[in-house]
Amino acid sequence: MDVLTETKLSRRHFIQLTLAGSLALQASSHAFAQTTGSWASGEAPLLPLLTPEVETRTLDELHKTALAQGADLIVYAGGDLPNAQAAVEQAFKTRFPGMNIRILVDLSKYHDARIDNQLARDKLECDVAHLQTLHDYDRWKAEGHLLFYKPLGWEHVYPDFRDPDGAYVAVNVFCFSNIINTGLIPEAEAPRDALDYLDPKWKGRIVLTYPHDDDAVLYQFDRIISERGWGYMDRLMTQDVQWIRGTVPARLVVAKGDKAATFTASGPLTTPPDSPFKLILPKNDSFLTWPQTGAIFKAARHPAAAKLYMSWLLSKEMQEGRGLWPVRRDMSPPEGFEPVINYPTYPVRFRAFMQDRARIERLKFQMEHYIGAIQGQNPTQVHGLYPVGR
Known part of the structure; x- marks a missing residue:
C-alpha cells in the first residue's frame, strides 16, 4: 500500500470514528435529557436539553463583563x-488588563479527585479545569456540574473535540511521540518506532515516564503491547531505562543530554534550530494525540471570567502561537505539518481508552510488576485539597 493510500485510509478512519463518537455523545445527551424534569407522573419525561447559542460577544466585550463581576x-x-x-x-x-488569574498545574489524576471532593463539600475552588482525564467530563456533565457554554470559535472546532451541548470543549491537541537530544543523535539515526528502542545501541540512553503513573503513557504502552505482545516489555526491561515521574521531566532529561531519547513526552511540533531537543513522529507506528479538554463549572464563582478565558483559548491568537496542532478546522498547523487528521493518530481511541477505568487499573498493576512501584515525589510539588487557598 502506498503512502497516499494509507493517508486517505487513516483520514477516512478518523472521520468514521469522529462520526461514531459524535453519535454516541448525542445518544448520551438524549439519555440524560430523559432523566431530567418532573417525576410526578412516575415516568421520566423526555425534555430537550437547553443548549446555549455560540458566543457572539467579542473578547473585549467579554473582558468588560468579567471586570464587572470581580476579575x-x-x-x-x-x-x-x-x-x-x-x-x-x-x-x-497582558491581553486583558485588570484580570487576576491563577492557573494551578498538577497531574490531572490529582486535580479530578480534588474537584470531586470539593464538589461533595459544596466548596469548589476552581472556575475552569482543562485536564487529560477525558472520562471525567461526561460524568461531570451527567451529574449536572458543568456550565453549558459555547465559546467564540466553537463552530470551527473539530466536532469530536467538543460536547454537542456545550458542556466541554478541547483547548489544545497534545502529541506524545519521540523526543531526541539533537546534540547526541543525528535525526537520521534517531529511534522512531517502538521496536527501534530495543536496539542494543540505545541501552542506558533512554528515559521513560512510568506508565502506571500517567494514563496517556499507559495508552502508548497498551498500543505497543497490543501489536508486539508482552515480550516487548521483557526486551525493553533489558535496556537499562531510566524511569521517571512526569512527561515534561522526561523531556527535560533529554534536553539536558542526560539521556538521548524518549517516546513518553510531548513538546511543540516545531523548535528553533538551536533547540537541544526535537519532536520526531514515527515512521510506521501510530502515535498518541488527544484533545486536552476544558469546561466551566456551574459552581464557578466568576463565570464571566471563565467564559472570557475559554473564548480566548479558542481564539486564533492563542491557537496559532503555541506550536501545537490547532483544535480548529479553519486553521493551519505549524509549518511542515499537515492537519492532525492526516496522520495515523486517533484521538477518539484515547477517549474510549480513558472510559474503561477497570481495564486501566489492571494494566497499571501489570506495569508495576515489570517496572516496580513508582518512585519519586509528585513532580508539580502541589499538595492539599485547596492548594490555591480560596
Whole structure:
C-alpha cells in the first residue's frame, strides 16, 4: 500500500470514528435529557436539553463583563511541571488588563479527585479545569456540574473535540511521540518506532515516564503491547531505562543530554534550530494525540471570567502561537505539518481508552510488576485539597 493510500485510509478512519463518537455523545445527551424534569407522573419525561447559542460577544466585550463581576479566575490545569502555565497567565493578564488569574498545574489524576471532593463539600475552588482525564467530563456533565457554554470559535472546532451541548470543549491537541537530544543523535539515526528502542545501541540512553503513573503513557504502552505482545516489555526491561515521574521531566532529561531519547513526552511540533531537543513522529507506528479538554463549572464563582478565558483559548491568537496542532478546522498547523487528521493518530481511541477505568487499573498493576512501584515525589510539588487557598 502506498503512502497516499494509507493517508486517505487513516483520514477516512478518523472521520468514521469522529462520526461514531459524535453519535454516541448525542445518544448520551438524549439519555440524560430523559432523566431530567418532573417525576410526578412516575415516568421520566423526555425534555430537550437547553443548549446555549455560540458566543457572539467579542473578547473585549467579554473582558468588560468579567471586570464587572470581580476579575478573578482560578484554573486547574493538567500537567507535570510546577507553574508550567506561568506564560499563559502573563499573556492573559497582558491581553486583558485588570484580570487576576491563577492557573494551578498538577497531574490531572490529582486535580479530578480534588474537584470531586470539593464538589461533595459544596466548596469548589476552581472556575475552569482543562485536564487529560477525558472520562471525567461526561460524568461531570451527567451529574449536572458543568456550565453549558459555547465559546467564540466553537463552530470551527473539530466536532469530536467538543460536547454537542456545550458542556466541554478541547483547548489544545497534545502529541506524545519521540523526543531526541539533537546534540547526541543525528535525526537520521534517531529511534522512531517502538521496536527501534530495543536496539542494543540505545541501552542506558533512554528515559521513560512510568506508565502506571500517567494514563496517556499507559495508552502508548497498551498500543505497543497490543501489536508486539508482552515480550516487548521483557526486551525493553533489558535496556537499562531510566524511569521517571512526569512527561515534561522526561523531556527535560533529554534536553539536558542526560539521556538521548524518549517516546513518553510531548513538546511543540516545531523548535528553533538551536533547540537541544526535537519532536520526531514515527515512521510506521501510530502515535498518541488527544484533545486536552476544558469546561466551566456551574459552581464557578466568576463565570464571566471563565467564559472570557475559554473564548480566548479558542481564539486564533492563542491557537496559532503555541506550536501545537490547532483544535480548529479553519486553521493551519505549524509549518511542515499537515492537519492532525492526516496522520495515523486517533484521538477518539484515547477517549474510549480513558472510559474503561477497570481495564486501566489492571494494566497499571501489570506495569508495576515489570517496572516496580513508582518512585519519586509528585513532580508539580502541589499538595492539599485547596492548594490555591480560596
